[in-house]
Amino acid sequence: MPVKVESNDPNTVRYLIGNYDVQLENYDATIAGDQDVFVNIQKTSSSNISDQYKLNAVDSNVQEENDNTGVISTYKFKLHVSDDSAPIIELKKTNDEITVGDSFNAKDYVTRVYDIIDGDLDYTIDSNVDTENAGNYAVTFKAVDKNGNEASAQLFVTVKEEEEEEPEETATASGLNGQYSGSSNVGSSAYGGGIAGAALAQLGRYQDCTALVSNALASQGIYFHAYPAGYLSLGTIVSASQAQAGDIIYYADGGLGVAHVAVYIGNGQAVHGGWQGNQTVIASAYVGSGPVFIRVGK
Template sequence: MDLQKTLIKIKELENKGLENLKLGITYIKEEGIPTFVAFAKNMAAKFNRLSGTEIAKVKSLFQEHVHFNFKHFVGTTATATVVFALTFTVTGFSRVKVNAEVLAKPTEAIAYNNKVVSVNYGDDSAILDMVKDIVADENETVYGVKPITVEPTKSTYEIGNFIVDINKPQARELKETQIEVKVEPKEVYATDLQGIEVASDKDTDLKNANVARTYTFDVDMVDTQAPTIALTTTHVDVLDTDNFDPKEYVARVYDNYDETVNYTVTGSIDANDEDLYIDGDYTFTYTAVDTHGNKTESKLVATVTEDEEAAEARREAELEEERQAAIESGDYNRASEIAQSAPSYAGGSAIASAALAQLGVAQDCTALASNALAAVGIYFHGWPAEYMSLGTIVSASEAQPGDLIYYDNAGAGVPHIAVYIGNGQAVHGGYMGSTVIASAYMGSGPVFIRIG
């Protein structure tokens, strides 16, 4: 604040300054010399640091606007420090931090609120609601609250143009107590300058610049807040082959007073005779209760669907088992029907089925292969090795019904071609003059060819 503004302020507050001067003198009388001496030493140190020019300003201001003999009042260091403190406190000429006890007789703190307010342990919202009313402007009564630091014994928030410090009780007790709240302008908080700190009540004007005011609130610390159950999700997709554990989706269970609490989970997923989950939606309920009986619930929905890959593998295994039983019993027509319905690569089941349909036909191996391929629209006939150009070689572990099998030597000293039908077996043409089912592993060993 520059000198011109200071002069204007002094004129406005002259009467108020004189009243505060009387209060200061009364304070000295009532509190006794020891307390006053401690204060005087502190203020003397500040006063002695002032330059001659600054002292001259103080003298000039008092002589012109306060109307008393400055020379007489500065006769002692103690008196000078009182003048210095009261003058600079009233006018705002200095931003030196002044002990609030000097400004008024310390008495039992008068709470800002007339009625005791219930405050949940660890929850500052009730106090912040009252602070919003304190800092509200005429044209704006609601401010957003921005947390700066939130700790068990002290929290700091930004509300409008003010920084709010909430000093909480050190002990973790639920009882009636007092909370001190410091409200400070942001421009003061953000600099090294310190505003004058004063204890305040509901009649205090908060809008005075550079003033950090401390409000006292009467509160009843209670615990009516239920625990918090934090889940990583509220909906999860589950396959019928999964092993589902609902506890895996609990991130944290926390209570404002008890901090950690136990919880229970109710709900289950139905299963069939094969221990596979049955498709559908299943709800799981998580429940937590703190020591004061506050209860909370959270829900998770699990949607069960079929594992299609696992289901296809099971179906293929069942069909293959049935097809092999048909072949062993000599029911080749049934084996052919099963091959047509069995899941395999595109066209594979049709080729295998066409090969099985030729069982007992007198023909060579190339005729068998050509007739089987015709079932999928491939019309080719050549030497056994030439059929390898129609597809891609795959490993024995990857072989599926409908693959062709090439043998460099099928055991008779000549190349051979056959059609794989699964389970280590193949349909061979020209085998003892006929078309039969025999092992896929003979002679030089099979080379599997995936058609397409």
């Protein structure tokens, strides 16, 4: 009885027949399902004992018969080729930022969609990107191979408003018994300088992060208090290169395993509440999971 042997090559099935290691390489690994494969063992006239059998894999049933070299014996194997590998969707990038009015074609982001068995595959695109309105959007690509294995990939697109260049000016704002004076492009945010100044005025105060931010906002007539993620609703997310003093910063993880908010004051620094025993301090804006900058009232 043939004994199956483990093989490192997924495209080769090996069996032991007597003392002989037989490799079945003639089956079709590109078609899932059951296949019949036959192996001939042919006795030869060689006097060398180690070479007295010739092994040959064939794909059709050859009946046992006699010829000049001896007897050919045929073994039949039932092989099952299974395909449980999902298709592969390769994208040029998974995040992009465009400006309102720019052209957008989701197919431009696809490098290749294929399956290791079926080759190149068709795919579907589910997109809600609106290039006429600023916002955050998602595009989902899906593919299914011939054996029903599915795969999906996502592209996240930020459509931003075209920003007008403003001359740099010095902003001076007061709030909560303190002042903030610094260089900032405050023209794109009506509240930036005031929020930053109000945050700095709270240095040393013992309070949590949301109290710090809510107090700074209140100095500008914005009365709002929520869990950290709630502050994302107050404005528009901007990139780190566009961040300005007075922007609110949201962290999915502030470094202690919980969400956090702070107020950006420029030069990579922020005012943090709930820091060092709940004290309000100046520290790096780049902590924990990393900052998400929110332009208030933009």
